[in-house]
Amino acid sequence: MLSRVAERIYWMGRYMERCENAARLINVNTKLLLDLPRGTSVGWGTLVEIMGLDEYFSRDTEAADERSVMRFMLGDTNNPSSLLSSMANARENARITREIMPSEVYELINDTYWYLKDNASSAVARRERHLLLESVIQRVQQFTGLLAGCMSQNDAYRFISLGRNLERADMTSRIVDVGASRILPKAFAEDSASEPYSNILWMSVLRSLSGYQMYRQHVLDRVNADDVVMFLLQDPMFPRAVEHCLIQLNECFAHLPNSDEALHSVAALRRQLKTADFEALMANGLHEYIDTVQTEIGQIHQSIATTWFLPQVQVAL
Structure with missing residues (x-):
């Protein structure tokens, strides 16, 4: 397989997964309003922070209102990770390698x-938003199902899987990093009132990854911060947990040539996850730990790029 083809389909897998993840985040943040007391403020700017898009957002994220964030996240072409931009990039990569x-x-x-291009602007309003987001999620899941059921499990399939699982691991770590307390900062102004809101908010974190039912089956305890974090980072069975994504990466690398560097990068991150003391980290230092996890995920991407993709040529201006 040509390096340029491998790179194109790898990024197609990443952009499709990014589109689904963004749709999930917007959807669960909208639904969260229905579970909270009237007048409780939801931090819409947190969606921008989760996606790491602060530099592209024209306003202060702490003061951002719902409509401005929705315009930015759904159809803003200046936002490289909006639903429309992600799908446009996936479409271009798919067109070249179709x-x-x-x-x-x-x-x-x-x-x-074309569905997003025609409907993203109208979905800024809450009534139309749910329908659009559910449709996008279902279409990306159909994309994954078509590949699994109709495409030969060859190197091309593996590069798409690499992109999907690396993007999924990155997004899960971002969601854990932000955590429920930053989705609803005002709910934690008084410690005595924080626990009921904490349970609701950590449930929203699980639901953003469609992990609530699987959490209840595996953990067999009420929803709480410590168990949610461990489940989303360490569980080897849940498809959106970071550990499961790393296992999938390992399986892909095992069938690709010259994969030693990439395998070492994955092994380093898996050791880091297995040896972490999350009880201590939840008390102090979780943010710094997740920063390290995201750095290691970036290193896995760099290993993939240097091993199988053409080097980026720097053009002198």
Whole structure:
């Protein structure tokens, strides 16, 4: 396989997963309003922070209102990770490499792009938003299902899987990093009133990853911060947990040539997750720990890029 083809389909996998993750985050933050007391403020700017898009957002995230964040997250072409931008990038990468995947896959991506282009602006209003977000989530899941059911499990498939699982691990770590207390900062102004809100907010974290039911099956305890963090980072069975994503990366690397550097990067992060004392980190230092995890995820991407993709040429201006 040509390096440029591998890079294109790797980024197609990442952009499709990014689109679904953004839709999930927006959807759960909207639904959170229904579970909270009237007049409670939800920090919409937190969505911008989770995605790491502060530099592209024109306003202070702490003072951001719902409509401005929705415009930015749904259809702003100046935002490289808006739903429309992510789908446009996935569509372009799929168009160039469409001969290596089932025709239904490209047709689905192309149709989803035009669906978003026609409807993203109207979904700023809450009534239309839920329908659009649920449709996007279902379409990306259909994309994943088409690949699993109709595409040969060859190197091309593995590079798409690498992109999907690395993006998924990155987003899960970002969601854990922000945590429920920053989605609703005012709820924690008084310690005596914090616990009921804390349970609701950590449930919203799980639901943003469709992990609430699986958490209840595996943990068999009420929703609490310590167990949620351990579940989302360490559980090897839940598909959106960081550990599970790393296992999937390992399986892909095992079938690709010259993968020693990438395997070492994954092994380093898995050791870091297994040896972490989350009880102590929750008391002090979780943010710094998650920063380290995200740095290691970035290192895995760098290992993939240097091993299998063409080097980026710096053009003198």
